[in-house]
Amino acid sequence: MPRRGRPPREMAGEVEDRILQAALQVFVARGYEGASIDEIAEVARAGKPSIYTRFTSKETLFREVVLRWVQKSGEMAASATSGNIQERFQTAGVLIVQRAIKDETVGLMRSVMGEATRHPELATTIHYAIRAHGTATVMKLVAELAEAEEIRSLPAFAPDNLPATTRRFIDLVLLPMMMSSLFHADLTPVKTEMENHAREAASFFLRGCGYCPTGA
Known part of the structure; x- marks a missing residue:
């Protein structure tokens, strides 16, 4: 038996x-x-x-689906080790938007936003969990890049300032593309422009942190 x-x-x-x-x-x-x-x-x-x-409950299942997907999408290998610091930050920016701007991710974000009125606690919990996980993941990347000789003496990359600096990097590189994707039924136009946006935003970010490329 x-x-x-x-x-x-x-x-x-x-x-x-x-x-x-x-x-x-x-x-x-x-x-x-x-x-x-x-x-x-x-x-x-x-x-x-x-x-x-x-x-x-369905709420518990939904929360687990969103958090697991965000964790999976946010898994990032170390940034490219070749090229100057600007090129490396550009590569990191492209990696971030590529991982975030996916049909499934955008669909889940729309679902979370749709529950902000009916289930505010659920939406708020997921929002802060996503924000915390995303910041922690990207901060590891930024901390690694901050070891480069060109920028390690800049105040923005001091250990105490790194969390705030990371959030500014995310806001510049990812937030405009994520907002745009939420309003496009077809993500093709967003995906077409997101890599150029990420490179330009990363360069702008570095200048804002006080980095001036040699010869600029």
């Missing part, structure tokens, strides 16, 4: 990943309010009890 009970840990993890991937698909397509656990269960090929065992 076969043993019954909980599935092996690796199988349980596979089921959870399948549920989260299905929920991502449904939330992006339907929004938070339009998504249902029934549809998520169908897409995930999992029973509703399997979902509720892992996530106590």
